[in-house]
Amino acid sequence: MNTAVTGTATGQESWLALFAERERELANECPWWVHGLRRTALARFAEIGFPTTKIEEWRYTNLAPLTRTVFTAARRPTGHEQLPETWLDGLDAIVVRTVNGYPISGLTQRGLAIRSLRQAWQEQPELVQNHLARYASFDRHAFVALNTAFCEDGLLVEIAPGAVLDKPVLLLHHLTPGGETVASHPRVLVLAGANSQANIVEAWLGPDSAVYLRNSVTELVTGEGAVLEYVRLEMEGDQAYHFGAFHARHGRSSTLAVHTILLGGNLVRSEVGVVLDGEGASATLNGLYLAKGRQHMDNYTTLDHARPHATSLELYKGLLDGHSEAVFHGRIIVRPEAQKTDTIQRNKNLLLSRDAVINTKPQLEIYADDVRCTHGATVGQVDADAVFYLRSRGIGHQEARRLLTLAFAQEITDRVQPPALREHLAEELLKRLDDPVGVTP
Amino acid sequence: MLEIRNLHAKAGEKVILRGVNLKVGAGEVHAIMGPNGSGKSTLAQVIAGRDLYEVTEGEVLYEGRNLLELSPEERAREGIFLAFQYPVEIPGVSNLYFLRTALNAIRKHRGLEELDVMDFMELVRERVKLLGMNEALLERPVNEGFSGGEKKRNEILQMAVLEPRLAILDETDSGLDIDALKAVAAGINAMRSPERAMIVVTHYQRLLEYVEPDFVHVMADGRIVRSGDKELARELERQGYAWLEEEAALAQENRS
Numbered sequence: 001m002n003t004a005v006t007g008t009a010t011g012q013e014s015w016l017a018l019f020a021e022r023e024r025e026l027a028n029e030c031p032w033w034v035h036g037l038r039r040t041a042l043a044r045f046a047e048i049g050f051p052t053t054k055i056e057e058w059r060y061t062n063l064a065p066l067t068r069t070v071f072t073a074a075r076r077p078t079g080h081e082q083l084p085e086t087w088l089d090g091l092d093a094i095v096v097r098t099v100n101g102y103p104i105s106g107l108t109q110r111g112l113a114i115r116s117l118r119q120a121w122q123e124q125p126e127l128v129q130n131h132l133a134r135y136a137s138f139d140r141h142a143f144v145a146l147n148t149a150f151c152e153d154g155l156l157v158e159i160a161p162g163a164v165l166d167k168p169v170l171l172l173h174h175l176t177p178g179g180e181t182v183a184s185h186p187r188v189l190v191l192a193g194a195n196s197q198a199n200i201v202e203a204w205l206g207p208d209s210a211v212y213l214r215n216s217v218t219e220l221v222t223g224e225g226a227v228l229e230y231v232r233l234e235m236e237g238d239q240a241y242h243f244g245a246f247h248a249r250h251g252r253s254s255t256l257a258v259h260t261i262l263l264g265g266n267l268v269r270s271e272v273g274v275v276l277d278g279e280g281a282s283a284t285l286n287g288l289y290l291a292k293g294r295q296h297m298d299n300y301t302t303l304d305h306a307r308p309h310a311t312s313l314e315l316y317k318g319l320l321d322g323h324s325e326a327v328f329h330g331r332i333i334v335r336p337e338a339q340k341t342d343t344i345q346r347n348k349n350l351l352l353s354r355d356a357v358i359n360t361k362p363q364l365e366i367y368a369d370d371v372r373c374t375h376g377a378t379v380g381q382v383d384a385d386a387v388f389y390l391r392s393r394g395i396g397h398q399e400a401r402r403l404l405t406l407a408f409a410q411e412i413t414d415r416v417q418p419p420a421l422r423e424h425l426a427e428e429l430l431k432r433l434d435d436p437v438g439v440t441p
Numbered sequence: 442m443l444e445i446r447n448l449h450a451k452a453g454e455k456v457i458l459r460g461v462n463l464k465v466g467a468g469e470v471h472a473i474m475g476p477n478g479s480g481k482s483t484l485a486q487v488i489a490g491r492d493l494y495e496v497t498e499g500e501v502l503y504e505g506r507n508l509l510e511l512s513p514e515e516r517a518r519e520g521i522f523l524a525f526q527y528p529v530e531i532p533g534v535s536n537l538y539f540l541r542t543a544l545n546a547i548r549k550h551r552g553l554e555e556l557d558v559m560d561f562m563e564l565v566r567e568r569v570k571l572l573g574m575n576e577a578l579l580e581r582p583v584n585e586g587f588s589g590g591e592k593k594r595n596e597i598l599q600m601a602v603l604e605p606r607l608a609i610l611d612e613t614d615s616g617l618d619i620d621a622l623k624a625v626a627a628g629i630n631a632m633r634s635p636e637r638a639m640i641v642v643t644h645y646q647r648l649l650e651y652v653e654p655d656f657v658h659v660m661a662d663g664r665i666v667r668s669g670d671k672e673l674a675r676e677l678e679r680q681g682y683a684w685l686e687e688e689a690a691l692a693q694e695n696r697s
Contacts, residue, residue, distance in 0.1 A: 383529075385529050386529050386531050388491055388492070388513060388529075389525065389528070389529040389531070390531075390539070390543075391490075391512070391513040391514045391517070392489050392490070392513050392514075392516075392517055392522075392523050392525075393517055393522075393539070393543035393546075393599060393603065394514050394517035394518045394543050394544075394546040394547040394550070394603070395514060395542055395543055395546050396514050396546065397512065397514065399542070399546070400514075403534055403539075403542070404531070404533075404534070406533070407531065407532060407533025407534045407582075408533060410533045411532075411533060
């Protein structure tokens with residue numbers, strides 16, 4: 001899609017002012033090239049502004065309320081923040097946390113190093129310079145541009161070539177607004193070496209009843225033959241704006257599965273972009289979004305087949321209740337060189353109320369001739385025959401609907417790694433479905 | 442146990458039941474036969490509480506209570522079970538989980554303790570053996586990818602686990618090969634008891650060779666037109682349903 005990028009004139013000023021304020025504080029703190037990168041990104045943001053619904057990729061997501069909001073920078077943690085405990089804390093995993101985008105812990109162990117970006121760009125500037133902002137382009141992306149402009153810190157996750165991690169890595173992004181309307185821009189760079197094997201879970205947790213913007217960008221590079229399971233779990237507070245971009249470049253014969261689970265937030269946009277840049281690469285994109293009340297959830301995915309003999313499999317499923325609205329926009333690009341590409345894209349939606357709305361849009365751009373690309377979208381309601389079948393066995397009406405709704409979601413949750421996540425996710429879904437707010441009885 | 446009086450029901454604008462009368466006592470097995478479209482399956486579904494059908498006249502008493510006031514799940518908890526003609530596939534819900542949820546809903550209603558997984562498995566394994574079912578089907582999603590015979594056995598398994606007081610078997614014999622038919626019949630016979638009543642809805646006499654009914658009723662054009670003992674089933678097998686259709690045509694003329 002080569003839509004001309006035109007932005008709104010509004011909304012930029014407050015960000016430019018905020019940037020100037022941060023610059024005074026940071027001027028001497030980061031290397032010149034980081035500084036340059038940030039300034040370039042800001043300049044780009046100033047030029048394009050926030051997208052409007054006139055832009056095809058943003059047609060169903062109105063950012064007007066966001067652009068009218070003036071945000072302050074989320075503060076660097078002092079170490080005295082009260083972080084909420086969730087079931088995620090009980091997972092048997094290697095846990096690293098950020099608060100307001102700033103890492104509060106790191107670790108090094110055999111085959112795995114997790115450092116703050118700030119530390120890394122001092123210690124190994126070339127390594128960071130070679131990868132940071134190379135995969136998540138801010139050229140046409142206001143949010144990626146803002147994230148890059150406000151990139152003061154973040155996480156660098158390095159998995160050594162050949163390393164096989166025996167535990168999942170859990171990256172927990174916390175947010176503490178401290179009574180202000182804050183914006184936080186977490187940044188993560190993951191470098192998975194050749195033939196490494198890892199399972200990463202990245203989760204965003206935030207408090208209810210606070211308006212904030214979480215604008216997260218994650219970049220991932222997989223080396224040849226690497227096998228990666230990546231879970232993105234969005235559990236923001238109920239008033240949150242969440243923008244999450246995940247961009248991966250994915251090498252020869254490597255296997256990548258990205259599972260995106262959207263549960264919280266008020267206005268949520270999730271972008272997953274994978275460039276299959278090696279022969280025989282295989283990518284799986286799974287998605288599950290549960291929207292209720294007045295939640296708005298927008299999924300934008302791009303699978304870019306740049307080399308031959310690669311396969312991709314995409315399945316996004318939506319549960320929509322109340323007056324919620326969701327979007328699935330799935331782009332598949334098959335470059336001229338990418339012969340023997342095999343892709344399947346599916347989007348399935350279950351409407352739990354009459355007032356929920358789903359906009360689903362597959363977009364296939366195929367420039368090679370010897371390929372197999374299939375796609376399809378469905379929108380339906382809970383199967384009345386199945387409900388009656390369950391009720392005729394003594395299972396109550398509500399319980400029957402719950403069971404069937406959960407079963408619909410399980411096609412996604414059952415694929416999530418590690419398996420220990422699955423039951424928790426099912427419980428989390430049930431909890432949210434049972435919460436009377438925004439659910440149709 | 443069950444008393445149906447002058448029951449009329451329609452689906453949308455289409456009148457299907459036109460005055461059904463039937464009395465079923467504890468310990469009895471009743472067969473309801475009749476040609477396609479005579480209303481047999483509708484009668485079964487109305488007793489189970491399917492909301493596709495609207496009862497326009499008459500009443501159904503179950504153990505002295507007005508059955509039509511109860512929701513489908515309340516009926517099931519009170520001991521009514523319908524073995525579906527077309528069991529529904531439910532992807533994503535395992536057969537075991539489904540059965541345990543159902544059994545515990547019923548036990549809870551009866552003031553019994555819910556069964557834990559161990560006790561439940563013991564019960565299910567025993568019933569599975571009785572039906573000659575493949576135990577692997579328990580782990581699979583409900584009816585998904587089951588063969589016709591497996592689906593019907595799964596219905597009987599549910600009946601055997603839930604132990605209803607009144608079981609209605611809707612064309613449970615259709616589409617079964619002889620081995621599956623015998624296994625299903627064995628399951629039904631094992632469930633016969635002085636406290637339990639059964640209504641076997643069938644198009645053919647085949648199942649009745651293995652499950653001997655106490656009473657046989659013939660439905661046509663939305664009502665029971667003849668009742669008798671098992672001899673009636675044999676007579677139907679010999680004569681077919683053609684004579685009924687003639688009678689029904691006459692009845693239709695009389696109506697109009």
